[in-house]
Amino acid sequence: MIAPALTKNQTLVFDVLSHSDGPLSAYTILDKLRDHGFRAPLQVYRALDKLLERGMIHRLESLNAFVACAHQEKACCGAHGHGTVAFAICESCGHVVEFHDHAVDHRLDDWAKQRKFKPAKTTIEIRGLCETCSA
Amino acid sequence: MIAPALTKNQTLVFDVLSHSDGPLSAYTILDKLRDHGFRAPLQVYRALDKLLERGMIHRLESLNAFVACAHQEKACCGAHGHGTVAFAICESCGHVVEFHDHAVDHRLDDWAKQRKFKPAKTTIEIRGLCETCSA
């Protein structure tokens, strides 16, 4: 049940994302990897898909962009395997904070159970201004 | 402080959305309005922007699509002016349910207050299978 090593392309894409201080679009990643032999969007999208599957990165739907997972190992709820993660995105400086809130999770889960809706993936994104930018 | 009437284009776009049984992309709306003289995406996007401003429609970020607001007037929290609205989206039949949960709202608000983050717009979208489709 141990995950296989990342492939070369997956590693390259993940490295770019982990060293970035903000979310990156697929095409921005492509540009950053031209020197490493990347030529086509698909090379990026394929790697992103695998990294998403593993939970190593997240997609910000409201931005069409991607970030490396910033989850604290063993934050609150024991082993990683995060349930639903939420993001606060500053529209001024682009800074993103990833967090997790049990109460919100439970609440949405309850809603789903009552409606017999089977959640597959939940997106929570708060756009606004971070402390620094709203000062 | 009374809102001005909708323009012709805004009315056309809103009508298409309210009569649809599911979310529509901007280009789908465009196609449906060719007979009414629509020729370019911008005609649709401009109308959508105004309708979004008024809260008459919502954008589903995870779908790049739009729906008419399905809020019950005076649901739970008094007058419309909904705080944050959430969506459950069936990935099989495309059906969308719009709802509002106070507890979730408060919880996210508290998080923001603690971090001194000023929320402008919050997106909550649950993708999954509706009762019918998961049976």
Next chain:
DNA sequence: CTGAGACTGTAATGTTATTACATCAATTGC
């Protein structure tokens, strides 16, 4: 060796959204 499965490279295409510029109509101030 060989067939299956996973990864890769490349080109072409499809889908979503915006920029730029010209025009028209209603409103405002003089």
Next chain:
DNA sequence: GCAATTGATGTAATAACATTACAGTCTCAG
């Protein structure tokens, strides 16, 4: 009345994001 402003519109071009299709490579179980 008549500029000046404001907001809506029409059109074309382009940018940004994502997928389909097809072919080649590599690894490994049988």
